[in-house]
Amino acid sequence: MSILDRLRGGRTAHDVDPLLVELQAALTPERVKMDSAQRSLLGKDASMFEGGVSGPICYPTSTDEVVAIAKIAERHGRAIVPRGAGTGLAGGAIPLGAPVVVAMTKMNAILEIDEENGIAWVEPGVINLDLTRHLTPRGFHYAPDPSSQQVCTIGGNVANNSGGPHCLAYGVTNPHIAALEVVTATGEVLLLGGLDAEPDGYDLRGVFVGSEGTLGITTKIAVRLTKNRPGVRTLLLSFATIRDAANTVSAVIAAGIVPAAMEVMDQKITRAVEHYVHAGYPIDAGAVLLAEVDGAEAGVDIDADRIRELGIANNATEVRLAADETERALLWKGRKTAFGAIAQIAPDYYLHDTVVPRSKLADVLDQIYEIADRHDVLVMNVLHAGDGNLHPLLIFDGREDGVMERIQAAGEEIITASLAAGGVLSGEHGIGVEKQPFMDQLFTSDDLDHQNRLRRAFDPTCRANPGKVLPMGHSCADIQQLRSVPTGVWG
Amino acid sequence: MDLHLDADDLNACVQCGLCLPHCPTFRVTGDEAMSPRGRIHLMREVQDHDAPLTDEVMESFETCVQCRGCEPACPSGVPYGHLMEQTRETLADAGALTPLWQRLAFKPLASPTLLQTGSSALAIAQRLHLVPKRLGISTELPIRRRPLEASGTDVYFFTGCVMDAWQRDVHRSGIRVVEAAGFGVTPTNELAPCCGALQAHAGLAEDTRSLAKKMMANLEPGRPILVDSAGCGAAMKDYGHLLGTPEALAFSERVFDIQEWLAGHMDRLPVAEPLDLRVAIQDPCHLRHVQRVHDATRTVLRPYVRELVELDDEGLCCGAGGAYSVLQPDLAGQIRDRKVASIERSTPDIVASANPGCSMHLAGAGVPTVHPMELVDRALGRADTAP
Ligand SMILES: Cc1cc2nc3c(=O)[nH]c(=O)nc-3n(C[C@H](O)[C@H](O)[C@H](O)COP(=O)(O)OP(=O)(O)OC[C@H]3O[C@@H](n4cnc5c(N)ncnc54)[C@H](O)[C@@H]3O)c2cc1C
Ligand code: SF4
Ligand code: SF4
Numbered sequence: 001m002s003i004l005d006r007l008r009g010g011r012t013a014h015d016v017d018p019l020l021v022e023l024q025a026a027l028t029p030e031r032v033k034m035d036s037a038q039r040s041l042l043g044k045d046a047s048m049f050e051g052g053v054s055g056p057i058c059y060p061t062s063t064d065e066v067v068a069i070a071k072i073a074e075r076h077g078r079a080i081v082p083r084g085a086g087t088g089l090a091g092g093a094i095p096l097g098a099p100v101v102v103a104m105t106k107m108n109a110i111l112e113i114d115e116e117n118g119i120a121w122v123e124p125g126v127i128n129l130d131l132t133r134h135l136t137p138r139g140f141h142y143a144p145d146p147s148s149q150q151v152c153t154i155g156g157n158v159a160n161n162s163g164g165p166h167c168l169a170y171g172v173t174n175p176h177i178a179a180l181e182v183v184t185a186t187g188e189v190l191l192l193g194g195l196d197a198e199p200d201g202y203d204l205r206g207v208f209v210g211s212e213g214t215l216g217i218t219t220k221i222a223v224r225l226t227k228n229r230p231g232v233r234t235l236l237l238s239f240a241t242i243r244d245a246a247n248t249v250s251a252v253i254a255a256g257i258v259p260a261a262m263e264v265m266d267q268k269i270t271r272a273v274e275h276y277v278h279a280g281y282p283i284d285a286g287a288v289l290l291a292e293v294d295g296a297e298a299g300v301d302i303d304a305d306r307i308r309e310l311g312i313a314n315n316a317t318e319v320r321l322a323a324d325e326t327e328r329a330l331l332w333k334g335r336k337t338a339f340g341a342i343a344q345i346a347p348d349y350y351l352h353d354t355v356v357p358r359s360k361l362a363d364v365l366d367q368i369y370e371i372a373d374r375h376d377v378l379v380m381n382v383l384h385a386g387d388g389n390l391h392p393l394l395i396f397d398g399r400e401d402g403v404m405e406r407i408q409a410a411g412e413e414i415i416t417a418s419l420a421a422g423g424v425l426s427g428e429h430g431i432g433v434e435k436q437p438f439m440d441q442l443f444t445s446d447d448l449d450h451q452n453r454l455r456r457a458f459d460p461t462c463r464a465n466p467g468k469v470l471p472m473g474h475s476c477a478d479i480q481q482l483r484s485v486p487t488g489v490w491g
Numbered sequence: 492m493d494l495h496l497d498a499d500d501l502n503a504c505v506q507c508g509l510c511l512p513h514c515p516t517f518r519v520t521g522d523e524a525m526s527p528r529g530r531i532h533l534m535r536e537v538q539d540h541d542a543p544l545t546d547e548v549m550e551s552f553e554t555c556v557q558c559r560g561c562e563p564a565c566p567s568g569v570p571y572g573h574l575m576e577q578t579r580e581t582l583a584d585a586g587a588l589t590p591l592w593q594r595l596a597f598k599p600l601a602s603p604t605l606l607q608t609g610s611s612a613l614a615i616a617q618r619l620h621l622v623p624k625r626l627g628i629s630t631e632l633p634i635r636r637r638p639l640e641a642s643g644t645d646v647y648f649f650t651g652c653v654m655d656a657w658q659r660d661v662h663r664s665g666i667r668v669v670e671a672a673g674f675g676v677t678p679t680n681e682l683a684p685c686c687g688a689l690q691a692h693a694g695l696a697e698d699t700r701s702l703a704k705k706m707m708a709n710l711e712p713g714r715p716i717l718v719d720s721a722g723c724g725a726a727m728k729d730y731g732h733l734l735g736t737p738e739a740l741a742f743s744e745r746v747f748d749i750q751e752w753l754a755g756h757m758d759r760l761p762v763a764e765p766l767d768l769r770v771a772i773q774d775p776c777h778l779r780h781v782q783r784v785h786d787a788t789r790t791v792l793r794p795y796v797r798e799l800v801e802l803d804d805e806g807l808c809c810g811a812g813g814a815y816s817v818l819q820p821d822l823a824g825q826i827r828d829r830k831v832a833s834i835e836r837s838t839p840d841i842v843a844s845a846n847p848g849c850s851m852h853l854a855g856a857g858v859p860t861v862h863p864m865e866l867v868d869r870a871l872g873r874a875d876t877a878p
Contacts, residue, residue, distance in 0.1 A: 037547040041523040041532055046507050059521065086523065087508045105521025125521065127512055133803070150564075151511045276566050340507045340566030347502035399502075 019076045020056050023100070026068040031059040031106070042083065042101050046148075048350055049091035049433055054081075055098040059106045063183060063219040066102065070187035070217075073100045079463040080185055082217040084125065084156030087148045089351055090432030092160060092212045096467040102217055104155050110134055111220070118225040119178055119195055124155025124218050131223070140225040143170040146428070147336040154221055161210035163428035165261040165335065166292075168386035170226060172428060174209045181220035182208060185464040195222060207454065212430050213465035215458040231297035232260075233304040234322040236331060237311040238285035242266050242381065245287040246362040248314040249385040252291070253358060255310060257303050261292040262386035263335050269380040269393070272341040279330035282318060289385070290335055338382045342395055346378070350394040350407050353429040354418035358388040367417045368392050375410040377403075389428065390418065416441070431469045439471045494538045494581045496574055501538070503569045504531045510561035510571075515808040516554050519825040524551045527561035527571055534578055544587060552578060553588070554822055556815050557692050558776035558808035563783070572781065573732065576691055583694030593693060593818075639666065643675010646752075647716040649727070650678050652685040654720050654847040661847065664868035665719040665749050671871050672759040679716075682709040688726035689813045696733065703730045707742050719749045719864055721775035721846040722813060725782050748778060750845060750863060754787035762794070763870045769798040770866065771839035773830070773853065775846030779806045788845055792863050795870035804833040811852035823852070831856050841866075 023032045033039075034056045043052035055078060060066045073080050079099035086093055095101050108125035115138060122131060128149040132141040145164035146152055152162070158180065163172035170176075179193035193205025208215055239245045245264045252259060265273065266287050274281040281288060289311070293303040308319045322328040334341075342349055356364045365381060368390070372379035378395045392414055396403045415425065415438055425435050425442055439448065452470055456462070510527040511517050517526035524533070524547065533551050536542035552575070559572045582588035639650060639662060648666055655662060666676050683706040687699030707730070710716065718724035724746060731740035753760065772788055779785040785806070793799060810816060810826030830853070834842055843863045844850045850860040 035545060035547040036542070037533055037536075037545060037551060038524055040536055040542070041529045044506065044532070046505075085508055085511060103521065103523075108521065130512075148507075148509065151508050276568070337509065337566035340505060340509050343503050343505045343567030343569075347499075347505065349505060397502075 017056075019072065019078065019100075022072045022075075023056055023058055023069065026072060027058055027060060027065055031061070033057045033059075042086075042103065043095060045083075045086040045088045045091060045093045047089050047091040047094070047432065048348070049094050052091075052094035052096065053098050054095040054101045057101045057103055059103050061106050063181065063189065066183045066217055066219050067187045067189060069100060069102055070183055070185055074186055074461065074463065079466050080217065081465045082124075082155065082159070082213045084153030084159070085127070085148075085151045087152045088156065088160065088432060089353070089429040090160075090426070090435060092430050092432035092465070092468055093156075094433060096433070099463075099466070104153060104217070107219065108153075113138070113225075115140070115225070117195060118227075119222050120225055121220060121222050122154055124153060124158070124221060126154050128152050128154060128157060135225060136228070139228050141228055142176065142223055143167070143226040144173045144176055147339065149336070154223065155218055158209055158218055158221060159212050160428065160430040163384065163387070163389070165263050165290075165332075165384060167428075168262060168384065169258050169260045169294075174206060176224045176226075177205060177209055177221060178224055179222040180205055180208055180218045182216045182218050184216040185459045185461060189219075190216075193222070210430070211455075211458075212432060212469050214455055214469055216464050229260075229294035229296075231300040232292065232294045232328070233300045234290070234292045234328045234331060235304055235307055235311075236281070236318075236320045236322070237289040237291065237307075237316045238282045238287075238318040238320075239289070239311075239314070239316055240286045241315075242287035242365055243362040244315045245289045246365060246385060248289055248311050248316065249361070250358055251310045251314060252307055253386065255306060257293070257306060259291050259303070259307070259386065260294045261290070262384075263290040264288070264381070264383045264385040265290075265335065265338060266381040268345075268378075269338050269342065269382050272344055272380075273334040273338050275344060276337060276341045277330055277334040279327070279334045280320075281331075281334055285317060290331060335382075339391075339393065342380060342393055346395045346397045348396050348398040350396075350411055351429075352390065352392045352394070352411060352414055353426050354415060354423050355387065355389045355426075356418050356421045356423035358386075360421040360423075361385065361388055361390075364390065364418060364421050364423070368414055371410050371413045371417065375406045375413075377406050377410050379410075384428075388423070433468060436469065436471045439469075492537055492541065492544065492581075492585075494534060494578050496534060496538055496577055500570050500574055501531065501535055503567050504528065504565075505567055506532070507566075509566060510564045513560040513564040513805070513807065515556055515558060515560065515810060515826040515829070516822055518807065518829065519822065525554055527565075527569075530555060531569065531571070531574065534574060544582075549582075549587065552582070554819055556776075556808050556810065556812035556819075556823075556826070558812060559780040560776055560806065560808055563780055576694075576696065579692070579694030580696045581694075589693045589695060593814075594695065639663065639678040639680065641675075641677040642666075642670055644677055644714065645674040646676055647683075647710055647714050648676045648678045649683060649686070649716055649718045649720075649723060650680055651683070651718075651720060651723050654723070655680075657851075658847050658862075661719060661862045661865060664862065665717070665864040668753065668760070668864050668867050668871065669717065669749070671761055672753065672756050676717075677714075679706075679710065682706070686723040686726045688722050691726060691729075691733070692813050699726070700733060703727075703734060703739065707738060710742075712741075714745070715752065716746050717749045717752050718746060719845065719862065720848075721748065721778035721782065722848060724748045725777035728782060748782055748784050748787065748845070750778075750787040750791045751782070751784040754784075754790040757790065757794075760791075760794075760867075761871060765794065766796045766866060766870050768796050768840045768866070769800060769838070770796045771800045771802060771834055771837045771842045772863075773802060773809065773834070773842050773844040773849060773860070774806050775844060775849050776806070776808050776812075778845055788843070788863050792843060792866060795867050800837045800839055802830075802833045802837055804829065807833075809849050809852055811846070811848040813848055816848075816852050816855075827852060827856055831858060834858055 042054045083093040104125040107123040111121040146162045380393045382391045523529040687702035690698040727746040731743040774785040809830040810823035816823040842860045853860045
């Protein structure tokens with residue numbers, strides 16, 4: 001045996017698996033993978049969850065191929081798990097129990113743009129920002145803009161009903177989806193919703209949006225286009241305390257202004273971001289508020305002035321208006337890369353995503369700092385303040401002894417505090433595997449049973465992304481069992 | 492296996508995925524194993540969990556263009572380029588990467604006579620249609636080259652290896668432009684035969700270190716060293732990191748990309764009638780993502796051409812990647828197709844690229860490509876030298 005052979009492990013050997021053979025015959029051998037490297041990679045997404053074990057990984061290029069995958073998986077009694085860009089933060093795309101993973105990245109064509117009716121048909125693997133870039137020269141954009149928009153897919157956005165800074169005025173993903181082509185776990189193709197403004201019958205499209213892959217795989221999506229607004233003003237307000245920033249947000253909404261976006265960042269996160277983008281964020285401020293108004297040229301200056309006044313009335317220490325598009329883009333780049341920028345401080349983070357009534361923002365924030373302090377963990381806060389959507393980031397180094405327990409305990413208290421303030425579990429990242437244990441706190445047992453029945457109507461055999469969203473006992477699959485499948489990925 | 496990667500560098504990656512769309516190999520495959528996040532994860536699996544070096548793991552490492560487009564996209568500041576260079580060095584040392592034939596192929600780079608003779612032979616073979624297409628040598632190579640002469644000692648002009656053999660006329664243009672700004676130029680010729688970039692990319696960092704030491708010993712201290720190949724400039728600016736000595740750091744600090752340096756001396760360049768051309772700028776990765784001085788190309792070109800246009804792909808790699816287009820022709824071709832589509836959308840008359848590899852790779856797809864210095868030189872050729 002040469003040195004090379006000894007070092008290089010060779011191609012992954014696996015017994016000829018009939019499931020794999022059939023999948024490869026239905027797609028092509030290159031587009032169905034089963035090697036240890038691939039399985040290890042697709043066992044993860046952007047969340048902290050580590051227990052994923054994937055089966056064969058398929059890269060379909062058409063609806064027909066997705067149907068074929070679903071039928072083959074059914075014959076072999078295996079589940080299917082759709083995956084977009086793998087930026088989910090709640091573990092939605094994590095494969096449990098060695099299912100067939102259906103990676104949608106190769107189905108990334110923009111199929112048709114109908115400017116007259118304001119609709120575009122796209123494949124699910126289209127990247128959110130690519131769609132907007134494609135539309136911009138035509139005077140349109142796709143409004144939901146998650147901070148991960150440069151990479152996340154429209155299919156993933158639909159599955160998680162994702163939001164973004166500009167969803168304050170425009171709404172999250174749901175209202176921007178007109179119709180969906182869906183392949184169920186049994187291989188049936190459905191068309192949900194329609195291009196009419198008010199399609200007749202039950203809104204099954206709305207049921208699918210936010211279903212996190214548990215009702216099937218969407219293979220074609222009709223999104224609504226939003227016209228670009230002529231005027232935009234972006235303000236950066238600095239405050240000594242995050243409470244002042246939160247109060248300004250409430251004051252702006254109370255004054256009847258509907259800004260396109262209102263985002264708050266606390267001091268620590270502002271510093272991390274500034275270090276990365278050099279956009280001139282004030283690193284001495286206790287918190288900053290990034291507010292944007294858009295609309296007709298004449299109106300935006302009036303709104304911007306009123307936000308400035310309200311900020312000053314709430315003790316703003318500085319108010320800056322972005323001078324041009326470059327400055328505006330830089331400020332947004334800072335906000336949108338906030339989650340990544342924290343790695344300059346410590347290698348791991350646990351991001352929460354609760355929503356509380358806007359009037360309780362300042363109080364809940366105080367509680368969060370107190371909880372973090374008590375558990376001796378570092379917390380930073382970024383919030384879609386206009387919606388009351390909190391994103392407390394717990395930052396740590398996973399290599400430190402006992403740190404996971406403290407992070408877990410602090411996280412649970414933060415969620416409980418948010419729920420106690422009348423909030424909900426997830427603003428936009430979804431339930432996935434991460435928030436499941438808390439579903440019991442939010443819903444009654446009856447509620448959960450009904451949800452499970454709805455799910456079963458789409459997925460009678462429980463093979464669409466099992467083990468997600470609905471907690472144990474209310475879902476068709478026993479999660480513990482799914483998690484304990486013993487295949488060592490590198491084995 | 493210990494890849495000798497710095498644990499903190501490796502742990503800086505939080506797996507957020509923001510780098511994915513900036514990676515050319517992920518863009519054309521949609522495959523996580525062909526992404527920066529995937530490659531970093533596999534480095535971790537190998538180094539921390541002793542995962543075997545399967546062919547698929549090796550393929551993931553070998554298909555990386557080392558364009559470093561992932562670096563500016565990464566909010567956590569993961570030093571991806573250094574991670575991949577170290578990975579390749581460890582694997583090459585262990586004999587798992589860069590087979591003997593490749594190592595032999597890099598040898599002549601460091602020897603000017605061998606390279607010039609070999610290139611002339613190749614040029615003759617090319618005339619006789621004996622050069623296989625997959626080598627991607629699309630421009631006609633010169634059989635004979637006039638030597639480059641020194642005109643003064645204000646600055647060094649780095650001439651290097653392949654570029655000097657194949658594109659000496661580009662050097663000539665660059666030198667004329669610098670001279671037009673009133674500086675005396677010393678071409679480095681045999682004082683600095685090769686920067687070692689290709690070797691470092693292939694994991695042969697020891698070869699690069701010895702070339703770096705030789706160059707540092709041969710070039711007199713103090714003088715700025717101008718480089719007209721983005722890949723070479725990036726490598727030379729990294730000597731400080733590579734050798735880790737104060738001398739190497741000081742050396743790296745006087746290395747300038749030629750556009751970068753001229754952008755600081757625009758007042759000394761003569762005024763000239765702009766060329767009647769719409770020019771698309773293709774930023775070489777090692778200028779944009781590594782040296783991050785690509786704005787200078789615009790500053791220098793703007794007065795000398797009618798119109799500059801930007802490509803709409805945010806500096807995504809063209810797939811040339813030094814020897815990459817020869818070693819991974821399929822992926823390099825697919826990546827180039829994306830670039831060509833973006834160039835077509837911007838409807839230029841000509842494309843300006845400040846790196847010899849990129850321009851040859853693009854020329855191979857029929858895209859008319861020149862070095863920015865050739866355009867400035869052309870404009871100055873009919874320059875009104877009186878200020
Ligand atoms: C840095 C960073 C910032 C983020 N910012 C935001 C933010 O501002 N707002 C926000 O809402 N989220 C945010 N997220 C979370 C994440 O980006 C979104 O949830 C996104 O919509 C996920 O898209 P994806 O393509 O990565 O999907 P994945 O993570 O691959 O999958 C997410 C879920 O969608 C399902 N799925 C994927 N494709 C399909 C399909 N075709 N059919 C059916 N189900 C499918 C998967 O099974 C999974 O349950 C952020 C994440 C990161 C890393
Ligand atoms: S390299 Fe940077 S951008 Fe890419 S996944 Fe890691 S942290 Fe995110
Ligand atoms: S260096 Fe280029 S090819 Fe390699 S991972 Fe980074 S972006 Fe991709």
